[in-house]
Amino acid sequence: MIKFLLIISFLLCFTSRAQTKITFSYDAAGNQTSRILCINCLSKTAKEVKEIEVITNDDLDPFFEKDVISYYPNPVKEELYLQWQLIKENYVTSVNVYSVTGQLLRSYSGNERLNSLNIPFQTYPAGFYLVLLSYKDGGEKSIKIIKQ
Numbered sequence: 001m002i003k004f005l006l007i008i009s010f011l012l013c014f015t016s017r018a019q020t021k022i023t024f025s026y027d028a029a030g031n032q033t034s035r036i037l038c039i040n041c042l043s044k045t046a047k048e049v050k051e052i053e054v055i056t057n058d059d060l061d062p063f064f065e066k067d068v069i070s071y072y073p074n075p076v077k078e079e080l081y082l083q084w085q086l087i088k089e090n091y092v093t094s095v096n097v098y099s100v101t102g103q104l105l106r107s108y109s110g111n112e113r114l115n116s117l118n119i120p121f122q123t124y125p126a127g128f129y130l131v132l133l134s135y136k137d138g139g140e141k142s143i144k145i146i147k148q
Contacts (some may be wrong), residue, residue: 069133075146076121083116084133091136095119098130105129112136121147 025034068085084092094109095117105124108117119131129145 069141069143071131071143071145075148077148078120078122080119080121080131080145081116082119082131082133085115086135089136090139092133093136094134096132096134098132100128100130121145 023036024032025036027033070083072081074080082095086092091112092114093112094107096104096108097106097119099105106119108119121129124147126147129147131143131145133141133143135141
């Protein structure tokens with residue numbers, strides 16, 4: 001009798017519906033707009049799930065619409081090469097290199113006429129670093145760099 005009840009309870013566990021779920025809605029910027037408790041929700045079927053085969057440039061959200069920032073190599077061994085093309089009259093006012101702990105290691109300023117910069121990494125130990133570009137209009141862009 002105990003085996004029979006054990007088998008019945010085991011089967012009930014597998015045939016019962018999923019637990020209650022909370023569903024979220026988001027706006028175009030990615031901010032959560034609503035949270036709804038859904039007691040008898042059905043999960044998404046395979047038809048509702050969008051399959052992505054290839055990522056195109058239209059799928060990516062740029063930080064700035066026309067600004068282009070290139071950097072290589074990452075991971076870096078000796079020197080990091082930065083190059084940027086900014087729109088309108090915007091320019092890079094300073095480039096700062098930070099350690100993982102937030103310590104300022106090096107600062108480059110006076111880059112109004114430049115559109116590229118070489119940052120030596122030979123003296124830094126292996127690890128993670130942050131390169132922060134500050135713009136004339138107050139904007140900033142950070143880049144994570146790995147030093148081998």
